Amino acid sequence: SQQGEEDPQALSIQEGENATMNCSYKTSINNLQWYRQNSGRGLVHLILIRSNEREKHSGRLRVTLDTSKKSSSLLITASRAADTASYFCATRGSSNTGKLIFGQGTTLQVKP
Amino acid sequence: DGGITQSPKYLFRKEGQNVTLSCEQNLNHDAMYWYRQDPGQGLRLIYYSQIVNDFQKGDIAEGYSVSREKKESFPLTVTSAQKNPTAFYLCASSPQSRSSYNEQFFGPGTRLTVL
Numbered sequence: 001s002q003q004g005e006e007d008p009q010a011l012s013i014q015e016g017e018n019a020t021m022n023c024s025y026k027t028s029i030n031n032l033q034w035y036r037q038n039s040g041r042g043l044v045h046l047i048l049i050r051s052n053e054r055e056k057h058s059g060r061l062r063v064t065l066d067t068s069k070k071s072s073s074l075l076i077t078a079s080r081a082a083d084t085a086s087y088f089c090a091t092r093g094s095s096n097t098g099k100l101i102f103g104q105g106t107t108l109q110v111k112p
Numbered sequence: 113d114g115g116i117t118q119s120p121k122y123l124f125r126k127e128g129q130n131v132t133l134s135c136e137q138n139l140n141h142d143a144m145y146w147y148r149q150d151p152g153q154g155l156r157l158i159y160y161s162q163i164v165n166d167f168q169k170g171d172i173a174e175g176y177s178v179s180r181e182k183k184e185s186f187p188l189t190v191t192s193a194q195k196n197p198t199a200f201y202l203c204a205s206s207p208q209s210r211s212s213y214n215e216q217f218f219g220p221g222t223r224l225t226v227l
Contacts (some may be wrong), residue, residue, distance in 0.1 A: 033215060035218075040200075040221070042202055042221050043218040045217070048215060088154055097162065099170070100157075100216060102154040102155040104153060104154045105152075
């Protein structure tokens with residue numbers, strides 16, 4: 001079962017602009033992670049934010065988490081053509097199984 | 113190089129045949145996972161294993177089987193009972209599933225097509 005939804009489903013911007021993707025989820029979480037997938041490839045972990053954190057930065061990435069609204073956002077600043085990919089949020093619940101539940105993903109196209 | 117490998121990259125199957133997808137990791141990770149991805153969709157969990165000789169069903173286990181005889185290997189068999197097996201299959205591993213903050217490391221995937 002899918003935990004939640006990502007919005008927008010697709011996003012097209014010019015190089016240099018910022019890209020914002022949103023993720024909503026349904027149940028309580030231990031942490032939320034963002035992954036990137038280039039076309040036809042495996043996923044690569046980008047950043048993890050714990051349920052007691054509100055904001056986290058990594059290079060040009062900024063992630064926020066609002067547990068009261070059960071939502072997260074990923075901001076990519078000063079985008080580059082190489083950022084073109086699909087981005088997925090994944091939530092980890094409070095159980096010890098290590099299972100992640102993935103959203104549907106946002107496809108980002110950055111035009112040079 | 114440390115990492116997680118999947119083979120083959122492309123696999124074609126005739127209806128009624130069983131096929132086995134390979135997943136190997138040399139990261140010394142305890143936990144391993146199999147996901148299915150359909151076009152334009154997110155990942156859905158098929159099976160996962162937290163330790164050798166133990167595995168659990170995920171959300172869409174029907175028509176699939178796995179084994180975990182060695183820590184580094186977690187093969188997935190797509191059986192003839194799986195009615196719509198054409199998809200992209202991704203294997204992942206993580207250091208220790210009971211640790212709350214572990215990311216998952218993904219292989220490059222196997223694209224299975226039923227002819």
